[in-house]
Amino acid sequence: MAHALDPAKALHTWSLFRTMGRYVAPGSAPSGVLTEHDSADGLPLLELPGQLAAHGFVSAQLCHFYLPRTEASYLAELRDAFDTAGVDLECFLVDDGDVIHPEQGEEQQRWLSGWIDVAEQLGAPRVRVPAGDQEPTDETLALSARRLRALATSHPDIRVITENWKSLLVDAATTRRLLDQVDGEVGLLIDTGNWGGDDKYEQIAAVAGEAECSQVKAREISPGVLDEEDLTRSLSVLQDVGYAGRISLVYAGTDDDEWARLDQMHEIARDVTG
Template sequence: MAHTLDPTKALHTWSVFRTMGRFVAPGSAPSGVLTENTSGGGLDLLELPGQLAEHGFASAQLCHFYLPRTESAYLAEVRDAFDTAGVDLECFLVDDGDVLHPDNGEQQQRWLSGWIDVAEQLGAPRVRVPAGDQAPSDETIALSARRLRALAAEHQGIRVITENWKSLLIDADVTQRLFEQLEGEVGLLIDTGNWTGEDKYDQIAAVAGRAECSQVKARESAPGVLDAVDLTRALTVLRDVGYAGRISYVYAGTDDDEWGRLDEMHAIARTVTG
């Protein structure tokens, strides 16, 4: 029997990084992967849910670094903005932190725990944290499992999930080994753009069936031109393995017209999702 993908129009808010003025809040990117930027000029976070709704999005995954403040009163405003706009906050994304750091792993675990507190106050049902940014080995996989399970145990009011991402989860085999040790206490977000080898579709297919959320990236076949073949194939893999979560679009291309490219992604996706 053919499986049907969730038709909800959803996105990962990295897709509107330029629209948000490339804002990265102070203290939100300790690894230096993102450069802190508060110069302004972009869309205010409290206005983002309304813009999402105006562009037809009913669901969003929110990047942690867009939050200029984390006091409870402000988080209540953000939560109310999503509620008022009728946009579901599917997942709060903590885009930094390394629980496997050889010197600061425990400190990074505590830092991530603080952001999970933020996710809970926002009312998000899920929070995605990185599994680790060190090379896979029996030791690093086991340590990641212990620390992720500890975070989940500490925050039982929210579903903690991780992603096939960064230096630890480099392929399906490592991902499966980690999830065997997580024993269902932590979930998976599958990102179709994080693995890039020739067998990437097979790699995605091997683990996507267990995923609860997705991020479906649009690659470019030329500057400003979406690779419709790659996007269609990635979506088809998710459909064929029985993935049951939402399809959250990720536009990370070169065109400043992020909304336009997201609409183009949606049109391509509709050929698969129906």
């Protein structure tokens, strides 16, 4: 039986990468997947919560690499900015780190733990960390489960979750195997844009009912034209499997007016949720 999706206007702040000046803080991207970039042209992070509120958003998932500093005074100022704007920090997203790297896995686990400390100081109820960026095997899945559980155990005051993402969690079967091994100590964020193929929607449906958070991604079928069919089908899958969390929108297109595209996505989401 289908359930109504949460109508709150929510987003993943990756959607505003251009608005933020493509900012990637020094030291925040050790894998090199993101290029560190210091820009004075983008929206300052402390002004982001107010702009989110001005555009009607009540909830945000915040990317770790937008933080220019992590000292306690700055984190307190940022937390206050979200509180003052009335925008809920649903989840803090650590977008790098590989706990199952064959040489650097333990070091990466410690690096992630430091960012979880940051999430706690910001008052986020959840922090999302990658499960790993190596091919799935019995050994890598077991190692990921062990290290994710260790992170959760060492940070009992925040909910640690992971995502169907990177080289480890390539499909629903491997994601479910990992979830079985973490035994509820680590949760799941479902991203509708991370899996492809003809069975994409079946794969999402197989695990989305267990997810606590979502990222619902909109790509383009041509420059400036959203793939509305994919977005609608993805939302419908979440609704049909009883996903009960928020719908955090992810704009992944080419338009510099990211706010307008997010508004377009929200209208589509409202049509699906009724």
